[in-house]
Amino acid sequence: xxxxxxxxxxxxxxxxxxxxxxxxxxxxxxxxxxxxxxxxxxxxxxxxxxxxxxxxxxxxxxxxxxxxxxxxxxxxxxxxxxxxxxxxxxxxxxxxxxxxxxxxxxxxxxxxxxxxxxxxxxxxxxxxxxxxxxxxxxxxxxxxxxxxxxxxxxxxxxxxxxxxxxxxxxxxxxxxxxxxxxxxxxxxxxxxxxxxxxxxxxxxxxxxxxxxxxxxxxxxxxxxxxxxxxxxxxxxxxxxxxxxxxxxxxxxxxxxxxxxxxxxxxxxxxxxxxxxxxxxxxxxxxxxxxxxxxxxxxxxxxxxxxxxxxxxxxxxxxxxxxxxxxxxxxxxxxxxxxxxxxxxxxxxxxxxxxxxxxxxxxxxxxxxxxxxxxxxxxxxxxxxxxxxxxxxxxxxxxxxxxxxxxxxxxxxxxxxxxxxxxxxxxxxxxxxxxxxxxxxxxxxxxxxxxxxxxxxxxx
Amino acid sequence: xxxxxxxxxxxxxxxxxxxxxxxxxxxxxxxxxxxxxxxxxxxxxxxxxxxxxxxxxxxxxxxxxxxxxxxxxxxxxxxxxxxxxxxxxxxxxxxxxxxxxxxxxxxxxxxxxxxxxxxxxxxxxxxxxxxxxxxxxxxxxxxxxxxxxxxxxxxxxxxxxxxxxxxxxxxxxxxxxxxxxxxxxxx
Numbered sequence: 001x002x003x004x005x006x007x008x009x010x011x012x013x014x015x016x017x018x019x020x021x022x023x024x025x026x027x028x029x030x031x032x033x034x035x036x037x038x039x040x041x042x043x044x045x046x047x048x049x050x051x052x053x054x055x056x057x058x059x060x061x062x063x064x065x066x067x068x069x070x071x072x073x074x075x076x077x078x079x080x081x082x083x084x085x086x087x088x089x090x091x092x093x094x095x096x097x098x099x100x101x102x103x104x105x106x107x108x109x110x111x112x113x114x115x116x117x118x119x120x121x122x123x124x125x126x127x128x129x130x131x132x133x134x135x136x137x138x139x140x141x142x143x144x145x146x147x148x149x150x151x152x153x154x155x156x157x158x159x160x161x162x163x164x165x166x167x168x169x170x171x172x173x174x175x176x177x178x179x180x181x182x183x184x185x186x187x188x189x190x191x192x193x194x195x196x197x198x199x200x201x202x203x204x205x206x207x208x209x210x211x212x213x214x215x216x217x218x219x220x221x222x223x224x225x226x227x228x229x230x231x232x233x234x235x236x237x238x239x240x241x242x243x244x245x246x247x248x249x250x251x252x253x254x255x256x257x258x259x260x261x262x263x264x265x266x267x268x269x270x271x272x273x274x275x276x277x278x279x280x281x282x283x284x285x286x287x288x289x290x291x292x293x294x295x296x297x298x299x300x301x302x303x304x305x306x307x308x309x310x311x312x313x314x315x316x317x318x319x320x321x322x323x324x325x326x327x328x329x330x331x332x333x334x335x336x337x338x339x340x341x342x343x344x345x346x347x348x349x350x351x352x353x354x355x356x357x358x359x360x361x362x363x364x365x366x367x368x369x370x371x372x373x374x375x376x377x378x379x380x381x382x383x384x385x386x387x388x389x390x391x392x393x394x395x396x397x398x399x400x401x402x403x404x405x406x407x408x409x410x411x412x413x414x415x416x417x418x419x420x421x422x423x424x425x426x427x428x429x430x431x432x433x434x435x436x437x438x439x440x441x442x443x444x445x446x447x448x449x450x451x452x453x454x455x456x457x458x459x
Numbered sequence: 460x461x462x463x464x465x466x467x468x469x470x471x472x473x474x475x476x477x478x479x480x481x482x483x484x485x486x487x488x489x490x491x492x493x494x495x496x497x498x499x500x501x502x503x504x505x506x507x508x509x510x511x512x513x514x515x516x517x518x519x520x521x522x523x524x525x526x527x528x529x530x531x532x533x534x535x536x537x538x539x540x541x542x543x544x545x546x547x548x549x550x551x552x553x554x555x556x557x558x559x560x561x562x563x564x565x566x567x568x569x570x571x572x573x574x575x576x577x578x579x580x581x582x583x584x585x586x587x588x589x590x591x592x593x594x595x596x597x598x599x600x601x602x603x604x605x606x607x608x609x610x611x612x613x614x615x616x617x618x619x620x621x622x623x624x625x626x627x628x629x630x631x632x633x634x635x636x637x638x639x640x641x642x643x644x645x646x
Contacts, residue, residue, distance in 0.1 A: 051558075083523060
């Protein structure tokens with residue numbers, strides 16, 4: 001909805017557009033039969049701007065009422081059963097853990113640490129921005145919150161040092177998205193829920209691509225800073241580095257608890273998430289003292305409603321994929337693709353295009369929940385590794401957060417930089433291009449994602 | 460109304476805390492009872508926490524259903540608004556109203572279906588596997604929360620008709636930033 005204000009300057013669309021699209025959908029659904037009808041109905045409902053969860057649910061209800069003999073009370077039961085699993089409950093725990101640490105104080109510690117490590121190189125604060133974003137995003141679990149937290153502290157400092165606004169804005173907008181690739185990642189839990197893939201293996205698989213992408217974004221920043229001769233900082237002493245690290249350590253240790261706990265077999269992913277929630281509460285209230293007891297109820301309610309929103313989408317998406325399976329749509333699509341003689345290469349290219357297009361209009365969790373159940377069976381038939389496929393989807397989502405028209409990171413970045421969306425889009429181009437290149441790499445070199453989990457014997 | 464709001468918030472905050480603590484205690488229990496500490500170990504081993512996972516899941520499902528109703532009030536549910544936000548004011552209003560009524564329709568329908576489901580289960584002897592509480596009690600979340608959500612949609616629609624405002628959740632909000640402008644409001 002923040003798009004309302006940002007787009008106000010543009011000429012309003014005529015009512016002919018939505019009516020035209022609806023008419024086109026109607027024609028397609030009349031010609032295309034049952035399958036086309038489901039998708040057209042879903043698209044039409046979503047176009048009205050209603051919550052994705054409601055659109056999914058209504059599409060399924062309409063279809064079940066009119067075309068099948070499935071008893072409708074099953075819908076109510078599925079809405080309960082769909083999320084009645086211990087694995088899914090990692091999501092609320094991770095959100096709670098992230099919300100305790102999503103605080104300006106934590107962001108400042110990460111920035112100080114990052115600056116002391118890389119501030120003296122070309123690109124100085126900009127490079128520190130990439131590192132700080134990667135660290136904060138991993139801990140907080142939210143890309144937009146990362147952009148706001150790191151951006152509103154770091155950008156003013158960069159401007160003061162004489163960096164152009166575009167440079168800083170481009171870095172923060174794109175690096176903020178790193179959070180969904182570097183574990184613990186909620187989008188990965190969503191994928192594992194939708195496809196029954198191991199969360200632990202996915203988390204491990206995200207480490208190498210996450211670090212590579214952070215490095216790549218850093219290289220782009222470094223190269224541009226050297227070319228345009230942007231300011232650098234004095235090299236920090238090792239003493240200062242150790243002090244900064246000690247202050248950032250407590251927040252970063254959260255990643256160690258989750259990854260170490262899962263890898264060592266101490267906890268299941270959900271248990272690790274619950275432990276990290278309690279840990280981050282203790283750190284935030286007793287060690288960092290960023291938040292007081294009076295803030296705790298508000299954080300609890302916020303985390304609960306955020307998780308509820310995601311779980312509500314999951315419940316309705318489970319309903320939708322039940323309908324898909326009932327109508328044998330993924331199997332039919334897989335057969336069709338195999339008959340056309342498409343190999344994995346063409347299929348993966350098509351997946352990337354579809355997901356990037358979907359990334360234009362939807363946010364990551366909805367995309368994963370709607371598309372993964374449809375695309376996954378086909379991918380498996382073509383012999384693509386489920387974990388590799390998951391990482392590919394996650395990298396796709398990351399790109400989608402950084403480009404218009406609905407990249408959430410762009411909108412929050414536009415808020416803190418006071419730059420228009422168009423101007424900001426130009427500013428993020430160098431990094432977005434690097435991300436797209438990286439997407440290609442991850443798509444066709446499975447080893448990038450699969451090496452670590454295989455090496456650790458997790459798959 | 461104030462009481463209903465407070466009850467809703469208190470319930471979801473309680474479920475969130477409760478579920479977290481239960482799992483935390485269960486994990487600590489599992490590891491502590493492995494150590495040979497006289498007295499403590501035998502006491503810990505006498506406690507049976509096998510119901511913890513089931514209770515946690517049920518609490519979270521309840522939290523999800525009631526939290527979703529709370530989310531309607533705060534505008535947290537995300538939709539595809541690329542096209543709608545760019546329409547002319549009067550046309551946009553129509554679409555927003557359609558969306559809100561669709562929300563009412565869906566939640567109302569699910570509430571009714573859920574009621575049917577629960578009343579069907581009421582007469583059966585079905586119990587949950589670990590805690591052995593009647594299944595129909597756990598399923599009560601569906602009708603109760605769906606009707607509440609339906610009511611919330613109606614409330615939002617009514618406010619929208621009167622004032623033209625819909626609640627909007629700010630996904631980029633971060634505490635503890637000195638700069639008050641930095642709250643994700645677009646330029």
